[in-house]
Amino acid sequence: MFSPRWLAVALRPLTSAVVALGAVGFPALAQLSVSPLVIESTASQGQGQGVIILSNTGETPTRLRVYAEPFTYGRDGLEVLTESDQDLTPYLLFSPRELVIEPGQTRMVRLAARLLPSLGEGEFRAIVFTESLETMPFGTDGNVTVGIIPRVGVTMYVRQGNVAPALEVLSATVQPEDGRIALLVANAGDATARPAVNWALVHNGTTQASGREGETTVIAGGDRNLMIDHTANQEPPLAPGTYTLSGTLTWTLDNRQETLPFSVPVTLPAP
Template sequence: MLKKLPNILPLLCFFGVGFTPIPAYSQQLSVTPLVIERQAESGQARGVIDVSNASDKPFRARVSVAPFTYSREGLKVLESSPNDLTPYLVFSPRELVIAPGETRSIRFNARLLPSLPQGEYRAMFSIEELTENNDSTAENEVSLAVTIVSTIFVRNGELAPILKVENAFYDAKAKEIRLLVNNTGKATTRAKTEWNLSQNGKPVNSGKLEETTIIAEGDRYIRIAYPPQGKTLTPGTYQFSGQLKWDFPNKGGILPFNVNFSVSQEDINTETKPSQTPRR
């Protein structure tokens, strides 16, 4: 039985939703690929994860796994889930030492039970550093430190995402345009966003956003930082249009959107006020 994640804080930091900075040492470690997608064949799916050590000291590591999902706001680690892949995963090796400047490969095999219903099964794969514990009173000889992770998706059956844009609004405190996208399909996808902003028929700005994960049978805010440095917003109604693009295995998708949102004078005042709470 693989060990479940004992502490999700380093993991959340990796995905940009935590508050504790990652040590410089961990920034010299990398896992590829960060996202793994597999179609189960005869109830099995295999893959390889590479872990590289660009630091100047050996990295002793252990594999851990946990179920997860994405909420509207982002990554969410779970205690349990009907889409949990972790009970069906086998890794080789489970513990390893990576010498400075080297890359080691970890192979995995997902063995799904024949009784499992069709659907998408997910796991967060974590490589945790094992460090020597000098506390003579401690029961364990090692402790856990740096965590780096990737995500594994295994699809059992012919599944596909079905995306729909619900609405958009302006979050003045976060200085973001938020586009709510719903995925009623049974497969997760990652969509790129191309957007145009106009007011009273006149172009205001445009841009592109890299992939945002939209979980199967869930929804997600696509968050676009706005306004850019040196730009301001004026009150009124804005037209927000563009398209979402995603590359699902063997077939991609394009979804045009055209929605309106309003910016009030209060939003402008909030947006220009200095923050009362320091960002952590």
């Protein structure tokens, strides 16, 4: 099964341009598995590498093409770009670019980045898409037939030189859409981090709720909302008021674990 961090589906009406949608799942994708979904490489003599493994677990062949685009992460999620100062795509080679995977077969796509010495130290990144070459029927929009072209993206980071993230927790606010807490984390460093969050909500000196949230990408030079679902298995709901949200961010850098304690106020509104 697909379990992508980010899945894009192109909708192609016969008379319109391509529109990208995020976080959409389709049963037709269930026959393909893709791993890993994040590739991190430290360049040695200007070269970094990685491998994407594609497996067809279905009963019919699947035809795919592979290509790369620059990207970043904004405060609320992934953004595919047309250009970027950290664009890895001009220096990225991969093979094959098109392939057919038979039922039960596993194929590899090899990635090789060759950075120019003139680039200096820094992090360079690309999202490598694996896209179906077969348009799937999706229904109609009036008299216009609509098809979908599913694709899954693997993010690749290649770091050259002495670079590192520098995380700081800025604030915590409750999102009006779904009631979750958005923990705003900035990364002033020159390398991306993917922190997990161990957290606790404390009111009048007593812990009212606690938990752990999985890894979320905080891009180098940017910031990101790390979403905390404090309402899960919480009965009755927490009373409105000002709480202290405290805990620890944890992430891996060069095979060692880094941590950052935090403590910020957050106001829970009335239901």
